[in-house]
Amino acid sequence: MKVPVNWVKDYTDINVSVKELADMMTMTGSKVEEIITLGEDISNVVVGRILSVDRHPDADKLVVCSVDVGQETVQIVTGAPNVEAGQLVPVALHGARLPGGVTIKRGKLRGVESQGMLCSGEELMLKEEDYPGAGVNGILILKEDYAPGMDIKEALDLGGEAIDFEITSNRPDCLSIIGIAREIAITCGTEFRMPEVSLKAGVGDINEELAVRVENPDLCPRYMARVVKDVKVGPSPQWMRRRLAAAGIRPINNIVDITNYVMLEMGQPMHAFDIEDIEGRTIVVRNARPGETIKTLDDKDRQLTEDMLVIADVKKPIAVAGVMGGANSEITEKTKCIVFESALFNAPSVRLTSKALGLRSESSMRFEKGLDINTVALALDRAAQLVQELGAGTVVNGMLDVLSASLEKRTISVRWNRINELLGLSLTVDTICGILARVGIETDVQGDTLTAVIPTYRNDIEGAADLAEEVARVYGYDKIPMTLMEGSAARGQRSRKEKLLSCVKNRLTGAGLYEVVTYSFTSPDIYRAIGYTDPAEYPQAVKIANPLGEDQSIMRTTLLPSILEVLSRNYNRRISSCRIFEINPVFLPKSLPLTELPDEVLTLAIGEYGNDTDFYTLKGVIEEVADLLGLGDRLCFERSSHPALHHGRTAQILLDGKPVGFMGEVHPKVLENFQLDVRSCVAELDLQTLLDTANTEKQYKALPRFPAVNRDLALIVDKKVTAAQIEKVIKGKGGKILEAVELFDIYEGKQIPEGCKSMAYSLTYRASDRTLVDDEVNAVHQKIVNALEAELGARLR
Amino acid sequence: MREKLEQIRLEAVQALEKLNSLNELEDFRVRFLGKKGELTLLLREMGSLPADERPVMGRIANEIRAFLENELETKTAVLKEAELRQKLESEAIDVTVPGKRPAAGKLHPLTTVLNELKDIFLGMGFEVAEGPEVEYDYYNFEALNIPKNHPARDVQDTFYINDNILLRTHTSPVQVRVMESQKPPIKIIVPGRVYRSDEVDATHSPIFHQIEGLVVDKGITMGDLKGVLDVFAKALFGPETRTKFRPHHFPFTEPSAEVDVSCAICHGAGCRVCSYTGWIEILGAGMVHPKVLQYAGIDPEEYSGFAFGMGLDRIANIKYGIDDIRLLFENDIRFLKQF
Numbered sequence A: 001m002k003v004p005v006n007w008v009k010d011y012t013d014i015n016v017s018v019k020e021l022a023d024m025m026t027m028t029g030s031k032v033e034e035i036i037t038l039g040e041d042i043s044n045v046v047v048g049r050i051l052s053v054d055r056h057p058d059a060d061k062l063v064v065c066s067v068d069v070g071q072e073t074v075q076i077v078t079g080a081p082n083v084e085a086g087q088l089v090p091v092a093l094h095g096a097r098l099p100g101g102v103t104i105k106r107g108k109l110r111g112v113e114s115q116g117m118l119c120s121g122e123e124l125m126l127k128e129e130d131y132p133g134a135g136v137n138g139i140l141i142l143k144e145d146y147a148p149g150m151d152i153k154e155a156l157d158l159g160g161e162a163i164d165f166e167i168t169s170n171r172p173d174c175l176s177i178i179g180i181a182r183e184i185a186i187t188c189g190t191e192f193r194m195p196e197v198s199l200k201a202g203v204g205d206i207n208e209e210l211a212v213r214v215e216n217p218d219l220c221p222r223y224m225a226r227v228v229k230d231v232k233v234g235p236s237p238q239w240m241r242r243r244l245a246a247a248g249i250r251p252i253n254n255i256v257d258i259t260n261y262v263m264l265e266m267g268q269p270m271h272a273f274d275i276e277d278i279e280g281r282t283i284v285v286r287n288a289r290p291g292e293t294i295k296t297l298d299d300k301d302r303q304l305t306e307d308m309l310v311i312a313d314v315k316k317p318i319a320v321a322g323v324m325g326g327a328n329s330e331i332t333e334k335t336k337c338i339v340f341e342s343a344l345f346n347a348p349s350v351r352l353t354s355k356a357l358g359l360r361s362e363s364s365m366r367f368e369k370g371l372d373i374n375t376v377a378l379a380l381d382r383a384a385q386l387v388q389e390l391g392a393g394t395v396v397n398g399m400l401d402v403l404s405a406s407l408e409k410r411t412i413s414v415r416w417n418r419i420n421e422l423l424g425l426s427l428t429v430d431t432i433c434g435i436l437a438r439v440g441i442e443t444d445v446q447g448d449t450l451t452a453v454i455p456t457y458r459n460d461i462e463g464a465a466d467l468a469e470e471v472a473r474v475y476g477y478d479k480i481p482m483t484l485m486e487g488s489a490a491r492g493q494r495s496r497k498e499k500l501l502s503c504v505k506n507r508l509t510g511a512g513l514y515e516v517v518t519y520s521f522t523s524p525d526i527y528r529a530i531g532y533t534d535p536a537e538y539p540q541a542v543k544i545a546n547p548l549g550e551d552q553s554i555m556r557t558t559l560l561p562s563i564l565e566v567l568s569r570n571y572n573r574r575i576s577s578c579r580i581f582e583i584n585p586v587f588l589p590k591s592l593p594l595t596e597l598p599d600e601v602l603t604l605a606i607g608e609y610g611n612d613t614d615f616y617t618l619k620g621v622i623e624e625v626a627d628l629l630g631l632g633d634r635l636c637f638e639r640s641s642h643p644a645l646h647h648g649r650t651a652q653i654l655l656d657g658k659p660v661g662f663m664g665e666v667h668p669k670v671l672e673n674f675q676l677d678v679r680s681c682v683a684e685l686d687l688q689t690l691l692d693t694a695n696t697e698k699q700y701k702a703l704p705r706f707p708a709v710n711r712d713l714a715l716i717v718d719k720k721v722t723a724a725q726i727e728k729v730i731k732g733k734g735g736k737i738l739e740a741v742e743l744f745d746i747y748e749g750k751q752i753p754e755g756c757k758s759m760a761y762s763l764t765y766r767a768s769d770r771t772l773v774d775d776e777v778n779a780v781h782q783k784i785v786n787a788l789e790a791e792l793g794a795r796l797r
Numbered sequence B: 001m002r003e004k005l006e007q008i009r010l011e012a013v014q015a016l017e018k019l020n021s022l023n024e025l026e027d028f029r030v031r032f033l034g035k036k037g038e039l040t041l042l043l044r045e046m047g048s049l050p051a052d053e054r055p056v057m058g059r060i061a062n063e064i065r066a067f068l069e070n071e072l073e074t075k076t077a078v079l080k081e082a083e084l085r086q087k088l089e090s091e092a093i094d095v096t097v098p099g100k101r102p103a104a105g106k107l108h109p110l111t112t113v114l115n116e117l118k119d120i121f122l123g124m125g126f127e128v129a130e131g132p133e134v135e136y137d138y139y140n141f142e143a144l145n146i147p148k149n150h151p152a153r154d155v156q157d158t159f160y161i162n163d164n165i166l167l168r169t170h171t172s173p174v175q176v177r178v179m180e181s182q183k184p185p186i187k188i189i190v191p192g193r194v195y196r197s198d199e200v201d202a203t204h205s206p207i208f209h210q211i212e213g214l215v216v217d218k219g220i221t222m223g224d225l226k227g228v229l230d231v232f233a234k235a236l237f238g239p240e241t242r243t244k245f246r247p248h249h250f251p252f253t254e255p256s257a258e259v260d261v262s263c264a265i266c267h268g269a270g271c272r273v274c275s276y277t278g279w280i281e282i283l284g285a286g287m288v289h290p291k292v293l294q295y296a297g298i299d300p301e302e303y304s305g306f307a308f309g310m311g312l313d314r315i316a317n318i319k320y321g322i323d324d325i326r327l328l329f330e331n332d333i334r335f336l337k338q339f
Ligand SMILES: [Zn+2]
Pocket: B263, B264, B265, B266, B267, B268, B269, B270, B271, B272, B273, B274, B275, B276, B278, B279
């Protein structure tokens, strides 16, 4: 809400500087966004009277003017076609600054001295609507009688300051100059003066001109109208245009300007219709009929629906109630008789309509917050008064008022000390009542109970908490002492899940991985990019009804694409090695369309390329995490397949035999889809399940007291035989004395038969209660060798 | 005999001074103290001495032996020390060559900042609560005193899944979920990811992170809110940090406040980071609205509470001087390495 300081001064005095005022207002709840200095870019431009106009001796298109600028008479050369002796014009003197950073200096034009410049409207950044004549090609001719030498900013009211306030949605009353004036008075302790609204006697009787019928009083608790005859549509006076412009509203013509002026001043949106366009001279406030349309003032055709409230005549809608007028009843140059509308419309209804039509206006943004039922009448009279003051027409006697709600102030009763209890203050009841009186709330105290009479423009005040806020903001938030609550002993601690999560993240960073954070929504096309070929097989995903774009329209069901995107971004920025992880939920709908919330499954995804990373380095990281969670023995990896992965290098990860994730090298085609020209490995795990299953209880195991016996075992096996198979046989036959099995070499090539590989193990034997003898170890070792030969066709190398 | 002994002592002392290496020391020992050394050989001649001289000569000879052994030991120690010193010197390396680092990654700056915030609030006795990101309209709006068609819904442009389900626009729904399931006293913080349909730019992201706080008990006051947030701000930005509470409006708190902290960069003098105001707005806060307590089944006459919320991404940006929120989601390794 842009508030010109000079305007608000009509209703209250300002006894501090604008900067101080801004700071004080911010601290009482009207936050100042910006102080705007108007006309800042114009200096040393004054009113001048042209005394004479002579031909330039050496240029046909130039003239030499002698101009009275108050203290002196200067000579100025100009090429403008419209100058005549006797005119008042803006003169930029030597050293003047104009909008756009132009500086004027004296100089010679075709040999003749020029001590400045006569300005056009454009050069002063004025438009036709700012000042009639500002739009013509040539010098701006001033119509009023100003004294030569007067600063042009003063003459045209281009200076001063405006304060831009951020008005919160609970204070629509502050979307007005008087609302802000009231707040200034509260803040500075000055007097608030309501504009005096009085009308001179008019002509005729409104009942002979117009009828109003409200068919849906729920959506329109009050509708008022006045009629003005003999209207002379034309520009409104300078002072009104300047005030509108300074508040950010474009001046149009006197009638429209009056409606906007009253809206800004009182906060009550108004509308003016040409009565000739109201068929049957009857205004009907009703819901739109099926299929009805209207062309609004912004020249767009709007499709109306039955839940929308319209202002209509006996045949057609002429306005969308509270949102925008129709082009069919617009005020034009030819308009002779008008209807002023001042009404109260249901806030949610206006909001819904405005949203459905995609049409927000100064009017709708006020109505949708809920306005004052009493201001409706005041504003209507104010508009009629302005018509009389401006001589814009003849007001017809009387007004129509269709009212279905109470005009009475509400009262609320609270335990007055509750205000102190909420704020942590100990104000006396007199202090509280004094502050409330300052904000316009009358009070009556009986014992513990305070009864407050709430002004009708404060629909936001409902109970003790609201009164507490009024007291606090006037008393001063900064005067509330800081305390630390007492009460039950503090017992802040991290949950089990949080502790585990923190351990996992630290283990991963300790292993050299960087944590990344990516968006949770993605494109439905991402499944194609990660190797799914048949859309029927795409995972079911939660779809956003109003996404920013199709590429961010589903909630991700896998972190894999995000990880690949980050790898790709780094790769394409020439980062030679990248090892990353992300921990965030994936969203798995129980059924579609969604009727209950989807499962949010905390997921760990890892990706790596470069620096000696391969399948096994990634697998090692996962094994470390599993060990950390006490799940190392319960996790196993099985060869598997996944659309995104190299089919020879993919493992499914199982916990106690149930799948909890997968890992592998990324499929070359998927790499290509992500512009990755480097082998990359990824993994994705259901971290939720891992954390839920985790067992981090530790139990000390005695250190061995007897020596171990080590035996190596070099096998040649068929390539298809897996390490897991071999280990299973070894462990199966190793019995109690087999302490550890470690695979230390895999070799294929020279000296190994085609289709075979060599696998070398180191076996550790130990007994906890004695030193093992060779014979005992040899027997077990031989059993293992025999079993490997029998079950897996292995041979000793 | 005595002369000979003195002669040996003299020669030995002179030889001793010239010794420079452990090898020479060994030669010396062999020459004087060895089995065939001069002293030993001389002592063998003791038999030819008169019986009354023998004890005297024996004593002198033993004195010399003890003296030489002692000298030898001292000298050996000195030479060994010197030799070791020389060896170490020859092994000197260039200590300015960069170290061999273990491969270590880093937590994302958002995690690091969140951990710091959690620690501050845990220290004040708060517990951490969480809730779903895909949320019911009821918890996100309705139960927070933002009914359908309330203008406050415009402030938070919302991603909807359908009429009843949406992507939460703040972490506040968790307040309601906790109040529904737990009796006061309640003292929680709620970190989490939130969604608003803002187009991406340097200061906006459709996905960002909040941390929210809620305290509900008997006798909780706005003074407590101010006290807790002041302690928090000083813990996060330094002990000289000041806080400023300005009246504001949120549908779910009443009275409400926006909270500024004094700029940690310029300490209030004004700089680019604080737009030359000396203050940085970081928090929204207030006393829990009685209707919100009622919705959750808590009697607002008996209990009161306060709530506050802040943007984690914004705090991280302020703390690290990051000028573009997009960097947090880009995950360039060169960026992540810096924290
Ligand atoms: Zn600063």
